[in-house]
Amino acid sequence: MTVIAPGIVTDPTPDTVVVGPRSERPEERRSTGVLRRSDVLAILGSAVAAISLTAWLLTQLMLFDGVLPFVLVSYLFFVLIYSIVVRFDESQMAVRDRVVSVIVHSLATVLLLVLAVVVIYTFGRGITAIVHSNFFTADMSQTGPLDPLSSGGIVHAIAGTLIMITIALIISIPLGITTAVFISEFPGRYARLIRTVVEAMTALPSIVAGLFIYATVILTLGFDRSGFAASLAMTVMMLPIIIRSGDVVLRLVPGNLKEASLALGSSTWRTVWNVTLPTARSGLTTAIILGTARGIGETSPVLLTAGLTTYFNVNPFKGAMISLPLATFSFVKSPEPSMVARGFGSAAVLMVLVLILFAIARVIGGRGPGVLTARQQRRRTQQSREDDYRFTARDLGTPPPSVATGLFAGLRRRKITPKGGPS
Amino acid sequence: MSSWTAAPGALVEMSDLLELTAPVAEVPSPREDAPRPLRAAIGGQDRLFGLFTRGAASIVLVIMTLVGIFLLIRGLPALSAAGLGFVTTQAWEPNSGTFGIAAVITGTIFIALTAIVVAIPLATGTALYISEYAPRQIKQALVSIVDLMAAIPSVVYGLWGLFLLQPNILAVSRWIATVFGWIPIFHVTGFDPEDPLSSPTIFTASTFVAGLVVAMMVAPIISSIMREVFTQAPMGEREGALALGATRWGMIRSVVLPFGRGGMIGGTMLGLGRALGETIAVYLIISPAFVIQPHILEKGSNSISALIALRYSEASPFDISALMAAGLALFLMTLVVNFGASIIISRSRSGSASDG
Structure with missing residues (x-):
């Protein structure tokens, strides 16, 4: 009923419509779905x-x-x-x-x-292979192709994968993140050139990365095939991925944050270290983990540079090494059913590794830069509340401990919720 | 300044003129009015930091350039020995002097094209489903699943293709060969549809099977790029189309697809780059043949990366040189495709394609 002026009613229906059948049951919400x-x-x-x-x-x-x-x-x-x-x-x-x-x-x-x-x-x-516990504790040195699944395992491949990826990460994280910082913080012709080259290298065929390390480290420098050479090949493959996604994440850091830091008089280096990198931490972690997932699953660079072995070897600089994908590959080339089962077993282990990495990346990197987790938000709120209390206490000229509980309770009642998040 | 005071016919008192011109003398000369040079005083720490990051970036640049240079240096002996025959010879017998990439490079391209032809509809459908049709609640989960699919190691796809897909796909190959055998690329030599006893093994290890496996690997990559550009299609234009009475497909065809055209092409080329370089899955499936094999359903195919993985271990120095030259060809091919892709994608982001 719309009343325009006192006494004038524009809606004539209320008196004429009989509301009987409709008022008997409560009004239903009309479905907006389109499925009939x-x-x-x-x-x-x-x-x-x-x-x-x-x-x-x-x-x-x-x-x-x-x-x-x-x-x-x-x-x-x-x-x-x-x-x-x-x-x-x-x-x-x-x-x-x-x-x-x-x-x-x-x-x-x-x-x-x-x-x-x-x-x-x-x-x-x-x-069928994973259920045998020796699959995770033994290597293949004592196991022939005809032996049953209760003998032999892939511990040498798991160790090899972990060692290689660790070395690759030790090299590629500092190098990759620093390069990403250079591209995003020092824009110019040189930075643009590097960005273009890195982008073109993102889809570098993995076999070419392996071939490159084979040509340089093994043929030109004369080293033997080793785990270290394989991790160098992985590094060549992972670097462009880490740099590219790191650059994207760093560019998403709000400019006003950096400007605020610079305006307070801090140097570029301090700004990057204390503002840009912490703000982009989750995104950078995701970039690294995605690069790791790619590096850990590639077979061909390892095939060319690490050699094949059935022995457990933890020295990356001496002797051949094997990784999980390469072990899978060599197992399934055999016609024996037990070897094929071992291949599927190591593929499953590899996939679990990748799934775990991916889940971690999702949990850490699901948020954009500056968006906090619930716990970070609580901590930030608590800190602001304490600051507010401190300021109020200073304004009142009271020493903090004496009125702490009363004032704090008062602030709580007023529901002070300071803004979380730096942006 | 003084010119307007001496306008024609104007009688100007001497005193007025003095008053007018007097301030002029105080106007600073143009030289002094030049903008103040803005130069920040860079501290020692910052200069060091700049040098440090620049150094790291230069190391990366050097590594990336060395990839191409080293392949060229190592491949040069083989390239100069083979000459122009390197791109026209089909056989691969470096020690007897007859070797070339004609067979392997066409094999690589055939596998990649088969993969792309299969992957494009799958990727477009999935990207459209996620961006336009999927219920809001499961959208984020679907995005994660597709990204996860792109991260699954290629050897796992290879296993799947070798042990599960290949035995099941033979019936499809056979059916295609029976029905479409008159099209040259689907022709299979030695296959007689009338013969019920013909062995299905002539369809194994073919370009088609390898292409299907590679398609499953590149489809998630293409799909996630397409989804990204599809979701960027402007909301106002979408609602405008729907308000004018367009059906959902009408809206997609007139707003989403034209807007995302650049991303679709770029994503496809990126997928093509990955498909060209795929090694292990292809190696596991194909049986290497050193002839140009234009019949994609027939047994025997080849690719550059599979050739390298196959021959690197049993090689003499000259063999290795020939393999390096083949690797260089693959490297250049993916580089060109990739450059094209990144240029097209970066142009499409501007939104300039929205009137298309």
Whole structure:
């Protein structure tokens, strides 16, 4: 009822409408969803029709055999039948919309399904090797190709992977982060050149990285194949990834933060160390972890530079070393079922490593620069509250300890919530 | 300044003129009015810091340049021995003098193209699903899953392709060869659709199977770049299209896809770069053949990276030199594709493609 002026009512309905049947039950919230029963029925009906038609073609006409062709052909029929069914009560434009929607959904499903199949299949076939505890405690030096799974293991490959990636990280983290800082903090022609080169190197084929270290360290400098050479090859591959994503993250640090620091009189170096890097810490961690995940999973650089061994070796500078992907690769080249099972087992272990790294990256790097975790937020709030209390106490001219509890409680009651986050 | 006071016909008193011109003498000369040079006094610490970071960046630059230079130096003996034959010879027998990358480079390109043709629809569909169709609650999870897929080691995909995909895909290869065998690239030599006893092994280890595995590896990479540009499509234009009565597909076709065109092309080229350089998955699946194999369903294929992984161990110095030259060819190819991709992507970010 809208009242324009006293006495004038513009809405005539209240007196005339009988509100009986509506007032009996509480008003329901109207659904804003667009899914109708006829849509679901159309999809299900078309699917059933398509599968039946394909089954008939398969059993009666024998046009094809095998599971995958069956799925493909029935999918084609499904799209065709579905478009005809929708055409019965929709316009041409709506039909196109529906068909595209179905196709987009199925393409996304295929990709996600492939991921699920890859993961589950690897674990499913690797489980026969993983259940033996010696798989994680023994190396392959005493195990022949015909020995059962209860002998031999991949501890040498796990140790090799960890040693190689550690050395690679020791080199690439300082070098990569410093270069990223140079690109983002000292813009100019030289920085642009480096950024372009680094971007072009991000997709450097891993075998070329291996070949490069093979040409320099092993052929030109005359060293033997070793774990150290392999970690150098990994470094060459990981550096561009770390620099590129580190640069992106550093550029996201709010400019007013840096300017505030500079305006307070601190040097560039102090600003970078105390403001830019801590603010971008989570993003930089993500950059490093993503680079690590890429480096840890590559086979070919290690294949060319570390050599193959079945012995447990922890000295990266002497003797051949092996990594998990390379162990997987050499296991599955053997025709023996037990060796293939070991290959799947080491692939599963490798994948667990990558999954863990990725999960850590998500947990740390899910937030943008300057966005705090709940605990950081609480700590920051607490600190501001104490500062506020200190300032108030100073203004009142009171020594802090004497009124601490009372004043603090008073501040709490007023619900002072200082802004968290530096931005 | 004094010119307007002497305007034609104006009678100017001497005293007025004096008053007017007097301040002029105090105006500073143009030389003094030049902008003050802004030069910050850089402290010793900062100069050291600048030198330090510049040094680190220079080390990286040197390493990255050395990759190309060393491949060239090491590959030069083979390149000069083979001459122009290096790009036209199909065989790979460096010790007898006849070797070239004609077979392996076409194999590399065929595998990469097969992968890209399969990966583009998958990646576009997934990117559109995540950015346009997926419920808000699961969107972030889907983004993480696709990124995770891009981080799975290539040897795992290789295992999957070798042990699970290959046995199951043979029926599809056979079906394609039966139905589309009249198209040259789907032709399979020695395959007779009428013969029920024909062995399916002629379809194993083919370009097609290797391409499918590589497609699964590059699709997440392409998809995550496409999703990024699709979500950047301006909200106002989307709502405008919907308000004018467009269906969701109409909105996507008229707003999202034109806006994301640059990202789609750039992402695809980035995926192509990865597909060209993929080693282990391809090595596990193909059976190397040193002839140009244009029939993608037929057994036998090759790629530069698989060639290097296959031959590096049993090689004499000249063999190694030839492999380095092949690696250089692969390196240059990916570099060109990559440069193109990064240029296209960086241009598309400006939003200039939104009127397209």
